[in-house]
Amino acid sequence: MSHHRSDVVEHALEVLDRHGLADLSMRRLAADLGVQPSALYWHFANKQALLAAVADEVLRRGRRPVTAGTWDEQVTAEARALRDAMLAYRDGAELVATALAFGLATEDPVARLVDLIGDIPAARVAATTIMHFVLGHVGDEQMNAQAASAGAIVDDPLTRADTFSTGLGIVVAGIAARRTADR
Amino acid sequence: MSHHRSDVVEHALEVLDRHGLADLSMRRLAADLGVQPSALYWHFANKQALLAAVADEVLRRGRRPVTAGTWDEQVTAEARALRDAMLAYRDGAELVATALAFGLATEDPVARLVDLIGDIPAARVAATTIMHFVLGHVGDEQMNAQAASAGAIVDDPLTRADTFSTGLGIVVAGIAARRTADR
């Protein structure tokens, strides 16, 4: 029986979550779908395009409506939603980071952050700074989680949530300083 | 004739700079050295260890003595030095990011930043936030540089240096707010 693009993405998400990004190969995914590797190339031009579609789906599923509040509350909420979206799938941060870096994602979380930060000249730089922070922090979190599950280190989720808040607070405070300076 | 560990790293740096991280394979590097792929495993346990050694060398070559000045001037100078170090080699940021993420690097730029930020509870989080910013920004820069050399986009080095300064200023301002709050 035949598959859609969306079936492939759905299956890729499962392989990702169960085995990690390193094991998400075209050949393994094809085997998982009961299909030849070459069949995937009817749906996607190449592996990067497939991964971009998967990253988009991760971001789409994590999207939250904009909350009421001041700009900094909104930016903070958006950053937390992005963190949750990426934490929901194994290696989510690395996946999203590469998709964004290659410019293949259609979801654009940076654009949403730019809107929330508001009309200052540095809005774009500020938004990508937030995004870099979130990607970097969650990337570290997921690395540590993996090391911990391998028994290499002890991992405290409470501490991780705490450092995220503190780091995010630092960046948001920096943007606040910019905003008052720029008007 | 026989090689040292250091010869291998040196050669890897050349392959990296000429062909990029994606083309830096054990087999290609071995061919470049005039040696069988298996020979590399006498020098390094695996590819990750080899890449960590290369990342260490990139960081080592970019290291600068601590300058005089206030803490924020020193942190800014250190962040700029890290940027320059990674910009000096093609895909330097991605290389260093993965080495640091896997915890295999012996160079520890975050520890240096912690020292410069000083004795506040959030020093470690603040330092990794700076590091995430630098890695993310330079990673984007090197992606764009590659896209530009492929003729896909126009790339203005002046703008890139400018966004780096602005973004760094935001994070440093955020840390400054923390420092005054925490004492």
Next chain:
DNA sequence: ACCTGAACACCGTTCAAGT
């Protein structure tokens, strides 16, 4: 519209053996 079959040009890693 969706897939097979077969091929091409690659990977990282191990291990006994050589000098």
Next chain:
DNA sequence: ACCTGAACACCGTTCAAGT
């Protein structure tokens, strides 16, 4: 101390052909 030779178990991608 440093390397060869050969093998193992993989990759992504292309393309003619099938239904």
